[in-house]
Amino acid sequence: xxxxxxxxxxxxxxxxxxxxxxxxxxxxxxxxxxxxxxxxxxxxxxxxxxxxxxxxxxxxxxxxxxxxxxxxxxxxxxxxxxxxxxxxxxxxxxxxxxxxxxxxxxxxxxxxxxxxxxxxxxxxxxxxxxxxxxxxxxxxxxxxxxxxxxxxxxxxxxxxxxxxxxxxxxxxxxxxxxxxxxxxxxxxxxxxxxxxxxxxxxxxxxxxxxxxxxxxxxxxxxxxxxxxxxxxxxxxxxxxxxxxxxxxxxxxxxxxxxxxxxxxxxxxxxxxxxxx
Ligand code: NDP
Numbered sequence: 001x002x003x004x005x006x007x008x009x010x011x012x013x014x015x016x017x018x019x020x021x022x023x024x025x026x027x028x029x030x031x032x033x034x035x036x037x038x039x040x041x042x043x044x045x046x047x048x049x050x051x052x053x054x055x056x057x058x059x060x061x062x063x064x065x066x067x068x069x070x071x072x073x074x075x076x077x078x079x080x081x082x083x084x085x086x087x088x089x090x091x092x093x094x095x096x097x098x099x100x101x102x103x104x105x106x107x108x109x110x111x112x113x114x115x116x117x118x119x120x121x122x123x124x125x126x127x128x129x130x131x132x133x134x135x136x137x138x139x140x141x142x143x144x145x146x147x148x149x150x151x152x153x154x155x156x157x158x159x160x161x162x163x164x165x166x167x168x169x170x171x172x173x174x175x176x177x178x179x180x181x182x183x184x185x186x187x188x189x190x191x192x193x194x195x196x197x198x199x200x201x202x203x204x205x206x207x208x209x210x211x212x213x214x215x216x217x218x219x220x221x222x223x224x225x226x227x228x229x230x231x232x233x234x235x236x237x238x239x240x241x242x243x244x245x246x247x248x249x250x251x252x253x254x255x256x257x258x259x260x261x262x263x264x265x266x267x268x269x270x271x272x273x274x275x276x
Contacts, residue, residue, distance in 0.1 A: 001078070001120075002244065002246040002247045003041060003246075004016045004017055004018050004041060004042065004043060004044075004243055005017050005246060007059070007184055007226070007228060007265045009136050009159040009160065010157070010182040010183070010184075011136060011159060012022070012055075013104075013135050013136045013159070014043065015072055015104075015105065015160070015184065015228065016042075016043040016044035016072050016228075017223055017228055017246075018042075018044070018112050018219065018222075018223065018228065018229055018231075018242075018243060018245070019042065019043070019044025019045060019046050019072070019074070019228065019229075019230040020033070020042050020044065020045050020046065020051055020230065020231070020232070020239075021036070021038045021044065021046050021056060021188070021190075021230040021231055021232030022034075022046055022047040022048075022231075023048065023050075023051045023053075023232060024051065024269045025051065025232075026052075026053060026054050026056065026057075027052075027053050027055050027056030027235055028056060028084065029053075030047070030051075030053035030056030030057050030060060030113060031056040031057070031059040031060040031063065032060065032236075033060065033233070033234050033236065033239075034056070034057050034059075034060025034061060034063075034064065035060040035061075035063040035064040036239060037060075037239050038060070038061065038064035038066040038071065038234045038244070039064055039066070040236075040239045040240060041243060042239065042243060043070060043071050043072050044063070044071075044072040044073075044074065044150055044228075044230070045057060045071065045072070045073050045074065046074045046162075046186075046230040047074065047075050047076075047098075048072075048075055048076035048077075048107075048109055049075065049076065049077050049078050049090065049093070049109070049140065050078055050109060050276055051095055053098045054075060054097035054098045055098070055099075056146065057073070057098060058097065058098040058099035058100065058234065061073070061098070061099075061100075062099065068100070070247070071104070072103040072105065073098065073100060073103055073104050073105075074103075074104060074107065075103055075106060075107070076096065076105075076106070076107040076108070076109035076140055076162075077090035077091075077094065077106070077107075077108065077109060077121075078090075078109055079109075079110065079112040079115055079275060080275055081121065081124075082108070082112060082115055082117035082118055082120060082121040083117055083120045083121060084120050084123045084124040084127065084135065085124065085125065085188055086120075086121070086123070086124065086274060087108075087120075087121045087123075087124025087125055087127075087128065088124055088127065088128060090101040090106075090124075091100075091103065091106060091128050091133055091268055093132065094106070095133075097180055100179075101133075101134060102132070102134065102135065103133070103134050103135075104134070104135045104136060105134065105135065105136045105137070105138060105142045105159070105160060105274060106125060106128065106134045106136075106137055106138075107138045107160065107162060108121050108122065108125070108138075108139045108140065108141055108142075108274065108276060109140050109141070109275075110140065110141045110271055110274070110275030111139070111142050111143070111146045111271055111272075111275065112275040112276075113141075113143060113146065113271075113272055118139075118142075118146065118149075118150075119149055119150060119153050119154065120201050120226050121159075122137075122139070122156075123154060124146070124156060125137040126154065126156060129139050136159040137158060137159060138158040138159050138160030138161060138162065138183075138186075139158045139160075139161050139162075140161065140162040140163070140186075140188070140271070141162070141163060141164070141271040141275070142161050142163075142271065143174070143271055143272070144173065144174065144177040144273070147161065147177065147181070147183070151181065156173055157182060157183055159183065159184060159257070160183065160184045160185075160186050160189055161174070161178055161184075161185060162186035162187075162215065162226075162230075163185065163186070163187070163188065164187075164188050164189050164228060164268050164269055165185065165187035165188070165189075165190065165222075166189060166190055166191065166192050166197055166205070166218065167197070167200075167218060167258045167259075167261055167262065168192075168200070168261055168262060168263045169262070169263065169264070169265065169266075169267065169268050170259070170262045171185075171265070171268075175225070175227075176263055179209055184226075184228060185226070185227045185228070186227070186228040186229075186230060187222050187227045187228065187229045187230070188230060190218065190219065190222055190227075190230065190231050191215050191218050191219065191229075191231050191242075192218075196216040197214075198215055198218070199212075199214070199217065200261060201252070202257055202260065203217055203258070203259065203261070204217060206250075206254060206258070210248065210250075210254075212248070213241055215238075215241060216241060216242075216244065216245050217241055217250070217258075219231060219245045220245040220248065220249075221250065221255070221258050223245055224249070224250055224255065225247070233238035241261055
């Protein structure tokens with residue numbers, strides 16, 4: 001078992017290169033899998049106000065016996081907290097539900113451009129960072145146009161943008177924008193959210209040749225591109241499988257094979273239309 005390495009955010013904070021996704025899961029399930037994951041060597045846990053399991057995540061953290069300072073806890077807040085003071089309140093609410101006094105990474109969950117308050121929410125996050133209540137700040141589902149506004153109006157880029165990304169939706173424009181601005185790309189639904197990605201012929205063939213599982217091939221692809229995947233499982237027996245992707249490397253030919261299944265942005269959730 002190889003440890004999960006870290007990536008370094010633009011402010012120098014170290015973030016694990018792979019984490020555990022927490023949606024959908026109730027509090028009880030969340031508590032059990034978070035404790036098991038931390039004991040199995042996971043350090044990054046990705047929850048959200050919207051998942052309604054922050055209390056369970058907090059209980060799992062305490063049950064794990066792992067030192068809090070070794071963990072990297074991420075949560076996200078909803079549209080109703082888009083505002084400078086509101087974002088501070090969103091932090092306080094999540095911290096209380098989690099039972100933590102500090103959150104490692106706090107994200108604006110969706111830009112909700114129709115509300116047009118994400119820049120104010122970003123200012124709230126900047127204040128929380130200054131006050132040391134969070135170690136890093138970021139956004140989720142922001143398009144380059146939304147990021148342009150954050151940069152233009154505050155001069156500060158998010159440390160992380162968490163977006164929908166897998167080999168069939170490889171999001172090259174977003175990745176290039178992030179790379180140009182020092183933003184780490186975190187991949188949600190990295191193994192296809194229980195759909196048919198893991199049955200894709202190219203992935204299954206490659207997995208067979210390498211004696212890996214399809215999930216491991218896909219997760220290794222993310223890691224090799226410098227992306228931080230957060231695969232969700234509520235099955236303890238899958239925890240080791242999903243994290244053991246740091247002891248092998250895909251060669252250029254294999255990366256090219258995976259590039260060939262990119263279907264563009266078809267089916268990607270449109271953050272100008274959807275949000276909460
Ligand atoms: P994932 O791509 O992580 O897929 C999860 C699904 O794959 C579940 O059905 C899980 O089932 C199954 N699975 C897990 N491991 C394996 C395996 N080794 N082999 C086969 N199947 C497996 O999708 P998610 O949509 O859950 O995305 C991951 C995380 O991203 C979420 O949990 C959440 O934290 C975050 N997210 C963020 C969003 C945002 O707007 N920012 C939106 C959506 C997700 P089982 O549990 O039974 O193992």
